[in-house]
Amino acid sequence: xxxxxxxxxxxxxxxxxxxxxxxxxxxxxxLSFHDQLTGLFNRTYMEDIVNSxxxxxxxxxxxxxxxxxxxxxxxxxLGHAQGDALIINASKILNKSFRKSDIILRVGGDEFTVIxxxxxxxxxxxxxxxxRKNLISYNKKNIKLPLSVSIGWSIGNIxxxxxxxxTIKEADDQMYKEKETNHKKFVEFFNERxxx
Numbered sequence: 001x002x003x004x005x006x007x008x009x010x011x012x013x014x015x016x017x018x019x020x021x022x023x024x025x026x027x028x029x030x031l032s033f034h035d036q037l038t039g040l041f042n043r044t045y046m047e048d049i050v051n052s053x054x055x056x057x058x059x060x061x062x063x064x065x066x067x068x069x070x071x072x073x074x075x076x077x078l079g080h081a082q083g084d085a086l087i088i089n090a091s092k093i094l095n096k097s098f099r100k101s102d103i104i105l106r107v108g109g110d111e112f113t114v115i116x117x118x119x120x121x122x123x124x125x126x127x128x129x130x131x132r133k134n135l136i137s138y139n140k141k142n143i144k145l146p147l148s149v150s151i152g153w154s155i156g157n158i159x160x161x162x163x164x165x166x167t168i169k170e171a172d173d174q175m176y177k178e179k180e181t182n183h184k185k186f187v188e189f190f191n192e193r194x195x196x
Contacts, residue, residue, distance in 0.1 A: 035106040037084060038091035043107045049115065050164055059157045062116035062124035065171040066094065066131070067179055069148035070186035071110040077190075078145070086147055093138060093147070097130040113168075124153045144193075148186045150179035 003009040033045040041049075053061055068090055075083035087110070094104050094112060103115040116124055128151050139146035152175025156167030 038088055038106050040091050040094075040112070041103060041105040043105070045103075046105050046107055046113060046115075049103060050161075053115065053117075053158050054160055054164065056157070056159045058115075058117035059159075060118065060120060060155050061158050061167065062114075062119035062121075062127075062153060062155050063167050063171045064114040064116065064124060064128065064151065064153040065168070065175045066090075066112040066114070067150045067175055068110040069150055069179065069182045070190055073187065073190055074145070082145065086145070089138065089142075089147055090149060093131060093134045097134050098127050102127070119155065121155050124155060128153060146189075148182055150175050150182045152176070152178060 033041060033048070035042045052058070068086060071083055071086060074086060087106070090112070091104070091106065094114065098104055098114055098116070101117060103117075105113045105115070107113050114127070116127065131149070131151060135147060135149065152171045152173065154167045154170035154174065156163055156170075158164050158167060
């Protein structure tokens with residue numbers, strides 16, 4: 001502050017507590033990259049991380065695509081709360097099955113993608129086996145409504161959008177082959193359960 005003759009007269013300090021704004025900002029940033037139901041990363045984050053992968057810094061990259069079998073059937077017949085419970089339990093199984101360095105994403109209603117940096121076929125195969133073992137353990141405790149998933153995976157050296165697309169498509173194709181069999185089994189089981 002200056003007095004009328006422009007000489008220093010004092011200092012005014014204005015303090016504004018921005019804590020609430022910072023908390024809101026952090027929450028919005030979290031929500032923009034995370035799925036609200038599971039807390040996993042979401043499709044927006046996947047688009048973001050793909051830009052890093054394209055640089056080739058994570059090669060070889062394993063892509064695992066996982067789809068919950070019969071989720072629509074569960075939602076339509078037992079309600080969305082039951083379907084949401086299956087999604088949450090699937091996310092817990094995935095968190096238990098993959099490494100800390102792997103990026104687990106929920107990219108659709110019943111679909112998950114896992115990006116496994118620096119992974120060869122053996123590492124991805126072992127992770128897929130862990131998913132299946134953890135599913136068996138889960139289903140032993142949840143006999144009334146077990147969880148069934150279809151898994152497909154692929155390994156790629158990724159340097160551009162085309163190699164990302166090709167690697168994901170290969171994993172998707174593998175998953176859909178498995179889904180044909182799994183879905184039929186799940187529908188049979190579900191219909192049996194409903195008609196009891």
